[in-house]
Structures are given as structure tokens and as C-alpha cells.
Amino acid sequence: MKQLFLAFACLIPTIIYAQTVKTDVLVLGNDDAAYSSGLQVARSGANVVILTQSAAFNLDEIKSKKSVEIYKMYVSAQQKIVAFSNNLAKNTTIDKKKKSAKVKIDSTKLFSVINNAPLLEIKRSGSGWEAKISKDKSIKAKVLIIANNGKEVLPMLNMTNLKTADLSTLNYSGNLYRTTIAGVSGTPDFLSLYHLLLPDQENLLYINQSNAEIGQAAGAVAAYASFFKTKTSLSNLKIIQGELLNYKLSLMPFDDVKITDSNWLAIQKTGITGILKADLKNGKAFFNPENEVLYDEIKQPIKDYYYKAQIWFDDHQNIPINLENTISMVSYVGNKAIDATKAELEKKWNKNYRFSSKYDLKKVLTRREFSVIINEYLKPFDDVNVDRTGSVIR
Structure with missing residues (x-):
């Protein structure tokens, strides 16, 4: 997957004027998981629209929440779009009544956030999805991520019993930990790729944890399906794990090995294999990197x-x-x-x-x-x- 989109739109409230917006991934939600999933989709080289039905994305709020990983991802994105934003300004006009930018370029090539938009309908459209946000405006996407707002969205899909992605607690009685795509910091918990995928629902991911790490993992899975023009059920575990490690997401929740550690990547990869196992105590997983090997x-x-x-x-x-x-x-x-x-x-x-x-x-x-x-x-x-x-x- 590409290191990053060649172009992003600024992460501010955005109104898109095209009658039908086409994107690779549509994210429904307005929490840490929603934004981290959207940012990871774009970093992995696919188009994404985040649609919220509530307050706008606010960087100051993210800082105050100390959502460090989201903030880092946002800053990384901002650094990449500075030059593009300067060029965008030359091709943008302002509607003074609506106080919003009318983007004259292809909006499907941008990372977009649409805030406070009513979700009138969401339904299947071929192998993908279509969301209507007004009588004559809709968004079409290949993959849909429902992030922590299932109570509002699932009834529209007649999927009120849809199972959310379950976390697992690290243990070595089985080998499921080798299928991890996200470790939850401060806990011994992880998300298996195969607990995120929905067997009977292609190109649909449902996460019910307001957690940046889980959101980032979902974003990588959605981006994989979009980028390689395939189904989520055909996700390649190793490629997705590698992509997430490339963007510094800990897949094993080792409490004593931080991403700033010079050997973090090797320890993560060895930990995933189970060749060296964690010590589980006091509700945390410890790799004990300085202990001797037995x-x-x-x-x-x-x-x-x-x-x-x-x-x-x-x-x-x-x-x-x-x-x-x-x-x-x-x-x-x-x-x-x-x-x-x-x-x-x-x-x-x-x-x-x-x-x-x-x-x-x-x-x-x-x-x-x-x-x-x-x-x-x-x-x-x-x-x-x-x-x-x-x-x-x-």
C-alpha cells in the first residue's frame, strides 16, 4: 500500500457539493476510533470520507483528551498536506452565505470530513454501500466502517443483531494472538483480524470501542480491501499486520516495550510468533526484554x-x-x-x-x-x- 495519499483535504468541517460523492471507504462516527480509522485508510493509500452526525472534529479536544496516537496521526497528515493546501487555495472559492469552500477539484481524491450531516438512509449498493445525506446527495463507498454508533445505524441496515468486533485477552493456550491486528495499551487485550471480519457481511466493519488502536486496525483492513479491489473476507493477515507495524501500531500489548524503543519492531514481530512469550500479571502483558533467554x-x-x-x-x-x-x-x-x-x-x-x-x-x-x-x-x-x-x- 502507498505510504500516504498524494493529497489530503484539510481536516475541518467540509461540505461537498457533488450530487454523489464516490470514495473507497466511508466511516460513520465521531470518536477516536472513527478518526484513527479514517486517517489510517488515507495513510494506506485509499480514499476516505468520515461522516458525523454530531460536533465537528476538533484538534484542541483531541489534545485535551490526550489521545496521543490520534494527535500524532493528525500532525503527520497535516505535515503532508501543507503544500497541497496552498495549491488547493488557488482552486477554491468561498460561498459567503454558507461560509464554506466549494472545492472545484475531484473531491474523491481527498480525505474528507463531513460534520453534522443527517444520515437519511444507508444501504447496499452492489458490493459496496450508499449513504444518503439529503434528498439529492449521497456517498458511495466500497467499504463501510461503523464506529461506535451502531444504535443509530444498524436499524437502518436491518442488522440490529450484528456482532461487534470482540477483543481477546492474551493467553497461550491457543495461537489466536498470532492473528492480532491491534494491541490495546495498558491491558493484555488484542484484536484478532478474524474477530473484526464479519462472515456474512462483506466490506462492512463494525467496532464498538472508542479506541484509537482498534480504529487504526479497522482502517488498515478497509484500506486493504479498497486498495486491492477485493473483499474484506480475503484480507491478507501478514500484509495488514506489516502495514500497521509500519505505522507504529503495537500489535502485541507489551506494557514494557514502547514504540520509541530502538528494538520495538523486532520485539513486536518475535512476540507475535510466540517464540518468546509475555509474562501476564496484574492485568498487563510484560515482555521483560532484559531477562535472559531460557x-x-x-x-x-x-x-x-x-x-x-x-x-x-x-x-x-x-x-x-x-x-x-x-x-x-x-x-x-x-x-x-x-x-x-x-x-x-x-x-x-x-x-x-x-x-x-x-x-x-x-x-x-x-x-x-x-x-x-x-x-x-x-x-x-x-x-x-x-x-x-x-x-x-x-
Whole structure:
């Protein structure tokens, strides 16, 4: 998906004058989830309209709520649209009576927010959706996101029993955590892609949590269906996970590893595989990045991912997971030269990986260091697929 739309409209109350507005994704709602989903749709390269039936989007209100992620996304978008806005002004006239801009360019190429608009009707239109906002104005979209206003919208669709996306609590009795598309900060909860998708309703996403992380995940799923001209049921888990990680959304809710951590991405990817598991206590999930890696905690998970690992572990019983042994394992499983791997790791140890420790082959690795090495040299997250239950497909 594209890094960002080439053009955004300013995120202010907008009135669109075309009789029918065509967009990729329509978001209904006016909370953190609605706006984060809309922003992520646009960042992922698809068109989006957010339609509210209440107060306008207000950046000051977002600041006061301390909705940090929404604010960061908004600022990022604003930085991208400065030049475009200057050009837009040259092609815009103002209706003094209505005090609104009449945009003369194709509005379907813009990120648009339509505030305080009545939703008269919402219905299927082919494989997509059509929302009527006045007698002669409507919005057509490929994908619809209902964000936290189901009581008003669902009766119009005759879907009052539609199931909202359920969060799951991280546990390792099953593998569903590998299908995560959003971790909820401050909790051990996550959203599975397959709990967001509605089996009997294509191109419809329904979220009932006013949560920026859940909204961002829904935005990426909607953008995928729109961008690749497919159905939401055909969403590609790895592509969507990768897109969200690219935009700094934590998919695993590790309370002790923030996105500012230089090894955040490697820890997230390793955490999703379950090769290293979180410690769950006091209603939170802790990765414990500075704890030493234990032989027994990695043996079976790595064997589950790689056939060759079974041979290596059979030949290396109950050994310390130090740097030398880890290099031996990743070189054997990944068909890499041991000496070349040693030389490369020594070069990158402090400069690239920013480890605080010294390069020492006899050093037992921390979970942080092991995560980076596994992610770099075996790539279990990137190269190994899982099914809808999170089970490894080999």
C-alpha cells in the first residue's frame, strides 16, 4: 500500500457539493476510533470520507483528551498536506452565505470530513454501500466502517443483531494472538483480524470501542480491501499486520516495550510468533526484554516453525542460549555461514542494534537481543504464514 495519499483535504468541517460523492471507504462516527480509522485508510493509500452526525472534529479536544496516537496521526497528515493546501487555495472559492469552500477539484481524491450531516438512509449498493445525506446527495463507498454508533445505524441496515468486533485477552493456550491486528495499551487485550471480519457481511466493519488502536486496525483492513479491489473476507493477515507495524501500531500489548524503543519492531514481530512469550500479571502483558533467554522457552516454539530446528535442538540438549549457540542455531536453520554471521553481528551489535552490552560469544542473550537476532536471520514473522487460528502453516 502507498505510504500516504498524494493529497489530503484539510481536516475541518467540509461540505461537498457533488450530487454523489464516490470514495473507497466511508466511516460513520465521531470518536477516536472513527478518526484513527479514517486517517489510517488515507495513510494506506485509499480514499476516505468520515461522516458525523454530531460536533465537528476538533484538534484542541483531541489534545485535551490526550489521545496521543490520534494527535500524532493528525500532525503527520497535516505535515503532508501543507503544500497541497496552498495549491488547493488557488482552486477554491468561498460561498459567503454558507461560509464554506466549494472545492472545484475531484473531491474523491481527498480525505474528507463531513460534520453534522443527517444520515437519511444507508444501504447496499452492489458490493459496496450508499449513504444518503439529503434528498439529492449521497456517498458511495466500497467499504463501510461503523464506529461506535451502531444504535443509530444498524436499524437502518436491518442488522440490529450484528456482532461487534470482540477483543481477546492474551493467553497461550491457543495461537489466536498470532492473528492480532491491534494491541490495546495498558491491558493484555488484542484484536484478532478474524474477530473484526464479519462472515456474512462483506466490506462492512463494525467496532464498538472508542479506541484509537482498534480504529487504526479497522482502517488498515478497509484500506486493504479498497486498495486491492477485493473483499474484506480475503484480507491478507501478514500484509495488514506489516502495514500497521509500519505505522507504529503495537500489535502485541507489551506494557514494557514502547514504540520509541530502538528494538520495538523486532520485539513486536518475535512476540507475535510466540517464540518468546509475555509474562501476564496484574492485568498487563510484560515482555521483560532484559531477562535472559531460557532453553526450554524457545525450544518447542522454534521447532514448530522450522523442521530443521528439530535436528539442531536434538543435537544441542539443554545448552545455554548464549550468542555462540544462537549463531549456530540460526546458521543451521537458515542455511547461513557461521563465520559470516559472527562477523556481521559483531559489526551491527552496538551500532545498528543499539545494544548496551558488549559483543561476547559466551554471553547468555537477553530476550531483546535474541528477538533481534531471530527476526534478522530467521524472519519467522515475515516468512512463515499462519492460518485463521494462528497455527503455523509449513
